[in-house]
Amino acid sequence: MVNIKVQDLAKSYGEFEALKGISFEARQGKILALLGPNGAGKTTTMRIITGFLSETAGTVEIDDLNIHENLEEIQNKIGYLPESAPLYLELSVNEHLDFVAETHGLSGSEKKKAIQRVAKDTMLTEHLHHNISELSKGFRQRVGLAQALIHDPSILILDEPTTGLDPNQIIEIRQLIKLLGKEKVVILSTHIMQEVEAICDQVVLIHHGEIIAEGTPAELMKKEGSQQKIRVVVKGSFPAAQAALGKLENVKEISHEEHPSSENIVFHILTEEDIRADINRALFEAELDVLEISAEKQNMEGVFQELTA
């Protein structure tokens, strides 16, 4: 079972503390997201885990191996996609993958097979002979992912893997990451909330170099989702509806929007309890037609905004 243990990791650049002592654990078969606004310390954390930067304090252990004592062994286990997928622009896709494969000790038919495998997984087979300088951002991102996968590492560290991709590519790459996450340790960083909700099993929320929340996406949403938003759509007179809803208890805030070209009125009710039954009763008593009462799903976006505000 592969695992990564990060303990009290800190990194300072002179006076500036990029990381103020963070600890977390990532396990095989799980996708862990480092979530946080720009400059939170996500990239720094990844660079230390991959051995590119050295920490000021704290430890990183991978499979109980210390990263400094066993750097070469550990680096061979890791596939790393740095932020914005840096590549040698003078090379073709094939030449680039060839180089990365050889640096991992692959040669001959083994190397060829590895290149074909990753090209297939990242949908690059038809683009192997293109020069990287001619590729679009999305394709470069895929080459970056391909080179991270070439030696079939047991650990994948992906720094913002879907930036620059179009919506179709995002879905394809996410599917691939999800598939890879079943057998590998995957740590990815992102500031896209849908990504976390779509593919991650574990979230570590970093802000100003500190962990401010962690857990599964569901746990985080529950923890921070003490407030609930309820959407109500009614048909009929606006003042009557407003009066009926105004009498409700446990309501923090009511706002409304009008459907264009219809007599439907949409209310958003902010509350701390589930008062959907009360709403229904109140509107029914006011003789209004209820078209919809639904609890609006609390999403990661809300959690993120709340915690990093």
Add this chain to the structure above:
Amino acid sequence: MKAGDLKNWHKLLKTKNQEPTMMIHPRFSALVKKELRLYWNSPIAYIFLVTFIGFVFWLFFRGFFLVSQADLRGFFSVLPWVFLFLIPALTMRLWSEEYRQGTIETLLTSSITIPEAVAAKFAASFIFLAIALAATFSLPISVSFLGNLDWGIIATSYIGALLLGGSYLSIGIFLSSITSNQIVAFITSVILAFAFFIIGETIVTFTLPNFLVSLFEFFGLGQHYNSIIRGVIDTRDLLFYFSFIFFFLYLNVQTLKLKK
């Protein structure tokens, strides 16, 4: 080898062949190959070769027919000055481009060590320099038709040119690791290489106190070069060049380590 192994001798041979028999690690040769590809896949290599050969030939033949002597002293004495501007052009991007593009991150996280990466960059640019020098072989060949050429001196001079060029390369690669700005890397390399080339010349040393003169002469790249192109290969000169190159490659490794 055990007796049982003999039955499978063909397999043994096969695995032996796959393993690199030389000391060169496959990772290292991959790095060198990549660096050479970066030269040849971009216009740099071609522009360098055309400029180098054009310059050298023109400077040589301009004086050659005036002196009407069948030797290449003119060529080898002009070479350090051509190197001075062309070699920094070859090295200025080696590290600065890795930092600017961010490829340094994939490079140094793929179990390649910093000393390996530095040595590979030096090796690749040295190979390229050797190719450029080999392209000037037509000079001694054509001169040999015109008169009696001392091939021994030609051979030592080429070795001297390689060692001097290698020293310039090590300076250039080191300075390229300090800045991500290629122009800065180029200009500082020209200045430092120039300083080390002339440091031992009389025009520099005549104002100095005596004990410094020998020191300056010792560190002058030009002094060692001049004695080699006279046809004498002294182990002291060789040792000097090797340590000079090693020193700057070592500085290069240390700079990269500091950036971690």
